[in-house]
Amino acid sequence: MATVHMVVNGREVSGEVEGRTLLSDFLRNGLKLTGTHIGCDTSQCGACVVHVNGKAIKSCTMFALEASDSTVTTIEGMANEDGSLGIVQQAFQDHHGLQCGFCTPGMVMSAAALLSENLTPGEAEIRDYLEGNICRCTGYQNIVKAIQGAAEELAA
Amino acid sequence: MPRDQGIGASSARREDVRFLTGNGRYTDDFNVHGQKYVHFLRSDVAHGRIRSVNTLAAAAMPGVIAVFTGEDLEGIGGLPCGWLVTDRHGEPMNEPGHPVLAVGKVRHVGDPIAAVVADSVAEASDAAEAIEVDIEELPAVINMAAALEGGSLVHDEIGTNLCYDWGFVEDSREAVDAAIAEAEHVTSLELVNNRLVANAMEPRVALGDYNASNDESTLYTTSQNPHVIRLLMGAFVLQIPEHKLRVVAPDVGGGFGSKIFHYAEEAFCTLASRRLRVPVKWTASRSEAFVTDAHGRDHVTKIDLALSKDGKFKAIRTSTLANLGAYLSTFSTSVPTWLHGTLMAGNYTTPLVYVNVRAVFTNTVPVDAYRGAGRPEATFQLERVIDKAARELGIDPVEIRRRNFVQPDQFPYATPVALEYDTGNYPATMDKLVEIADLDGFAARAEESASRGRLRGLGVNCYIEACGIAPSNLVGQLGARAGLYESATVRVNATGSVTVMTGCHSHGQSHETTFPQVVSDMLGIDEGQINVLHGDTANAPMGMGTYGSRSIAVGGSAIVRATEKIVAKAKRIAAHLMEASADDIEFADGVFSVAGTDKSVAWGDVCLTAYVPHNYPLDKLEPGLEETAFYDPANFTFPAGAYACEVEVDTDTGAVEICSFAAADDFGNVINPMIVDGQVHGGIAQGVGQALREHAIYDSNGQLLTGSYMDYAMPRADDLPSLVVDHSCQTPCTHNPLGVKGCGEAGAIGSPPTVVNAVIDALQRGGYDVDHIDMPLSPSRVWEAING
């Protein structure tokens, strides 16, 4: 067991982990941040995407210890300070970009990462960027629309 | 005019905020103090006799609480099958047992042999590795035809690998044969409906929690139908009466059929928790899901279509082998039979139909309903053979379908395969398709593709489905061991807000949004005043759950009936308050008034009076305002539509690109257009996935070769174009109060043949003599067809 410290959603946290504890495990079971989901065991689905030091990462591919002393943002940290939905989150609601909601945290985190790199992504770029996120419910159509909507909102 | 509330409005989803902020509560997010974890040791061979299982070393490992094998579960029941199919000679199907943990034999890779309960997931899985299993491997039967030709037996006790040989309509068999023998033209096709894995993004989870102080068990589980699980597990497997068993299916991350069925892990966690007196939790890994979630489809069919020279359909005959896998999953037996054979008339007036299905046991994961369930298989055969016939007869594919449509003035229309379509307008959906897909512009687009060296093809296709499952007395006659009504309780609270409890279950369908839209319209109160509870046997009346596009048609109807009772009682209360006769009370926009006067009382006053009955007709009326209704549908509903797809084929590589996809659906009345669009998008994505990418492939030893997302090709965002969907053709259902038909499965039913038709069309236009390619149309298969 080793102690890990990080800043998660603006809060300093620490916990005891094993060497093999994944960041996704630590978030879900150590910190009870269950918004980060586990949809596969081959790092293919993207349900577990979080931001580590501002970059989108599949949290099932990283050991908690590797994220020591990092700044981590999860879906729980994406709302505005007053609790209202952030721009990307709101766009997902406005465009019906989610159904069962299971892929949604990863989708929102990926979408936010894309928009932090590129404020004017075209449809093809969006679809391409989402290659690592699987959604079984929406056919992606309204996810793409939501990201386009969020891009417009952010540019305004 | 778009409205911002009630039926027909695209109300924003109530579910979204919790899902978008990470506050959803899926089953794996539930943890009970003191819980232990299960790891199942699963068979890595497809077929074998268990000589011995030695758990001593495992039991002594750190953190281990207990180890169970099949023998330890003696005395509990097996997993039941919910539908008894009678074969074409009037005999019941073969129904072998399905133990919770394997006894004597293992029958598929993934069959559970033993279960370790330990303090942590890691300790449970470490200990499972220490279990010594001695298995005498037996030859695996994977291929269905071989399984029927005397390969080894999956279930020795039944002496055959045949579950049933079903004929429908058996009395038409000779007439169909004669019509085909005498026909001016017969088109035949052999095709495979590829085996699929539902792959809801949330893997299955079960958490059993026994409370010894009151002898009550709670099961948290990823289910589409918690009451059904309570009944099946309680009554047939564990012998726990309903009042001692609560089943909670909280937020569920997609189902698509795969979470209908009662699975061994649910029964095991419930039982282990009772025996060990600790909560017991199991969370599937995705790899485990691939070898334990029921698979879908997997039919091999030969179809003959008899036509006149001018393209009128005269008769259809099919012969299908349907894979059931190693055991009978809950509704598996109904899928290749009643959910499939009854749809073989399609949207057409074909007078004679005969469907033969032989259902086969193999050493593979059990196969059961997956989005569409039987109806995609029917549609695929029919629409593929029609396309081929059109080509053979030189008739345009749209035109041949039009010539055979059931016409709008023919409804109600009785098909030769036992259904009565209540309403529809197939020419209108086809007209709509021609418009939204711009079929007239195809030639120009094909030319443009050709200028880039690509072959462009156009596929069109129609579908009909039977939804709103189902009239209980009818399905009872057909072998269902359940009724298929739905329930609702509408609880009006003292200050006028409303809580709706439904036996349906939402795992992406948006019931928390759409059901209040219905109630809001009926009561004239704001949607925000209404909420929905579901997914917990402790709060909802006995209901049958969500599948078969039944929620709005059956569950929504139950809500309407319960709300009607509320209005009737509220009128009597209002009548008392206004000293009028209940017959004279009118209710609109949340206000009760006495006809022909200016007297009125508001909704809120009536509700408060019901719960604070100081001035109340207590001698005639009970206080309170809460009503329950059970709705049993009079018929199925029949959503139908017409789809078109354009593809480009790269003949050098065999790669297929979907350029456009358009869907014109008739769902009857629509409650929330935004949500209906989303359901169709998702269904089409799954159908396109089936057509081009997805395939659960077993090798001859019974190993699943596509058992992870590395190998099983899920559709990704860049595999799909922007879809054009339209549901403005609306012929309301005639027998339910909302006039709704259901929309959940249409996309998955209508799209696979559309895509295949388009690819074949492209190849034919390119001069390749290719009649059919089996799904998935991967680049290698297309390339082989071109170069074969």
Ligand code: FES
């Ligand atoms: S859970 Fe991390 S990619 Fe699937």
Ligand code: FES
């Ligand atoms: S919304 Fe269900 S998986 Fe994406």
